[in-house]
Amino acid sequence: MELVLDIVSWVAIGFGLFFMLVGTYGVIRMPDVYTRLHAAGMTDTMGAGFLLFGMACQTIVGMMHGHTTWWMALVRLALIYGFLLLTSPIATHALARAGLAGGVKPWTNDGEVE
Amino acid sequence: MFVVAAIGILIAMGMALTRALLGPTVYDRVMAVNTFGTKTVLLIAVAGYLAERPEFLDLALVYALINFIGTIAVLKFFEFGDLGLITRLEREAE
Numbered sequence: 001m002e003l004v005l006d007i008v009s010w011v012a013i014g015f016g017l018f019f020m021l022v023g024t025y026g027v028i029r030m031p032d033v034y035t036r037l038h039a040a041g042m043t044d045t046m047g048a049g050f051l052l053f054g055m056a057c058q059t060i061v062g063m064m065h066g067h068t069t070w071w072m073a074l075v076r077l078a079l080i081y082g083f084l085l086l087t088s089p090i091a092t093h094a095l096a097r098a099g100l101a102g103g104v105k106p107w108t109n110d111g112e113v114e
Numbered sequence: 115m116f117v118v119a120a121i122g123i124l125i126a127m128g129m130a131l132t133r134a135l136l137g138p139t140v141y142d143r144v145m146a147v148n149t150f151g152t153k154t155v156l157l158i159a160v161a162g163y164l165a166e167r168p169e170f171l172d173l174a175l176v177y178a179l180i181n182f183i184g185t186i187a188v189l190k191f192f193e194f195g196d197l198g199l200i201t202r203l204e205r206e207a208e
Contacts, residue, residue: 010115017122020153024126027133027149033141036133040149043126051119051156055163058116062166073168080155080175087182091148094186098193099141 002064009057016050023047032107033099037092044088052081116164123160127153144188151181 019042026039059073127150134146155174162170 013115013119017119020126021122024129024149027146028129033139033145036142037145040145043149044152048152048156055159058163059168070168073171076171076175080159080171080178083178084152091182091185094189095141095145098189101193102141104139104141
């Protein structure tokens with residue numbers, strides 16, 4: 001049981017790191033604000049989600065090793081993820097709206113929009 | 115293994131900082147700082163597990179709250195030119 005939890009948590013942390021690095025590379029690589037927002041949103045949901053899930057598995061392993069008070073960490077992890085799920089789309093939406101209001105033109109394949 | 119996670123998050127933070135420095139518009143910079151803050155939350159959480167003290171998650175939770183409020187405040191400032199609701203309502207009434 002403990003071995004299974006260990007393997008699951010490391011696979012989840014590995015996936016989380018992969019999504020986080022790819023998404024942040026997209027933030028550098030993409031051509032304008034709106035496409036970069038898409039890449040950044042990926043790191044918030046998939047990257048942070050997998051990383052926090054891996055940490056939750058490690059918390060359960062720690063509880064098996066006698067850290068009886070670590071159940072509080074599970075509550076905190078759930079709170080952090082729930083809060084990220086709430087705030088990340090709001091921040092992305094506000095950024096896109098502020099960008100449009102500030103006059104940033106969306107990038108298109110054949111050059112700038114009129 | 116949490117060391118690998120910490121190093122990966124640090125690399126991602128470096129890339130987000132690169133975009134914050136390069137960013138042609140102010141919205142690029144705000145977005146880069148926002149993602150940087152999310153990664154800081156995760157780095158604090160990972161540091162707590164590195165030290166075998168998950169109580170650090172409280173700090174991560176507080177940082178997530180502050181990060182979101184800061185981003186919205188800065189965006190409001192750049193979108194409307196001020197943070198006050200009353201002055202904006204007065205301007206729209208004119």
